[in-house]
Amino acid sequence: MRIGIAGTGFMAEMHAAEYAEMDVDVVAVCSPSGPDEFLRSFDFGADAYTDVARMCEDAALDAVDVCTPTHTHVDVVRAVAENGLDVFLEKPIAGTLEEANEISRIVDDAGVRCMVGHVVRYVPSYREARDLSIGDPGVARARRLSPFPDWGSGDWFADRDRSGGVFVDLAIHDLDYLRWCWGPVERVFARRRRESEAEHGFATLRFENGAVGYVEASWAQPESRPLTSELELAGDDGLVEFDSDDEAAYCEWTDDGVTVESPLAKSGYRRELEHFASCVESGTDPDVGPAAAIASLRLALAAERSADRGEPVAPEEVIA
Incomplete structure (x- = not known):
């Protein structure tokens, strides 16, 4: 299988780094400024x-x-689809x-596959948490804390018109995951504090x-603090908890006792890319296509709108 990045x-x-360990040939890499330094880092x-x-x-x-900045996705996907190629879109x-x-x-008209990289769905501990039986859903809690992402070219993360801000770029990981676990969201109420290169947001979902x-x-977060994440899923018959700072990947508490397990060796990135490769080879549709990604984007935009207005917003209100 021949991949371009x-x-x-x-x-x-x-x-x-994941492709280097897979049965995939990265045969081309593209960057407007030239990918020479990138290619020197990988022996492709x-x-x-x-x-x-x-x-x-x-x-x-x-x-x-496609691993380009968010605001470039339409033009890049159009160029890929017009050549009849399948797309993995970050x-x-x-x-x-x-x-x-x-x-x-674009992808529908071209008849190509498009998978969107909502990687948390493929992280072993998160996937296992979703599959565990905890009874009827009650309360979910998810946190994702990080220093400001200053690695973007031209500091594009700081331009909210291009990055979308913390709800659209970062919180969407957990908004997508919780929607995948527990279904559609009726309304969201959000708060946000924003400075030039710092942003912190909270969203309550019904x-x-x-x-x-x-x-x-x-x-x-301070530059010294790495990305951390936490998850709790509580139902009427159990509780699942995950903390990236904890050596135990997740714990399950039930009337029968406590179960603690560790994650599998493969990362979420490897699992999602292997799934995409298998879909390309077999001609099947990927797990996370445009429709699912649009639903999660709509939820993130509803949180953004709620933070702007200071009132709850239903995702279906976000039509443009």
Whole structure:
């Protein structure tokens, strides 16, 4: 299987490291400023490009992994789809619903597969937590805390028109995961504190099934603090807890006792990329397509709108 990578930033590096251990050939890498330094970091023997369309035309690819900034997704996906290639698109699918719907139309019209990289669904501890039986859903809590992402070219994360801010770029991990676990959200109420290169947000979710969720996301942590994440899923018959700072990947408390297990060896990135590769090879649809990614983006945008207005917002209100 022949893959091209669009982008040479942090996520492209994460994906490239996984491809190096997979039965996949990275044969082309594209960056507007040139991917030479990136290629020196990985022994792919891949060709260098500065234009995505030219890479897709010349490199005899099966698919393209898009790891470019969020605001570029529409144009990059269009160039890939017009060449009949399948697309792996790093989350979020886009920064606005208009762009997300345009991406969905592009891949549908071209008849190509598009998988959106909501990696938390593939992280072993999170996936196991979803699969454990805890009875009827009650309360969920998810936290994701990080220093400000200053690795983006041109400091694009600090431009909320391009990155979408902490709800759209960071909290969407947990918003997507909780929606995947417990279904549609009826309304969201959010608060946010924002400075030029710091942002911290809270969102309370009311699910249609009556459960309540709490999501906290931060780009305001000290540089010395690594990315950390926490999860609790509580039902009427059990509790699942995960903390990335804890050696125990997750714990399950029931009337029968306590179960503690560790995560499997493969990372979430490896698992999602292996799934995408298998879909390309088998001609099947991926688990996370544009429709699921759009629903999660709509929820993140509802949180953003709630924080702006200071009042609850129903995701279905977010139509543009």
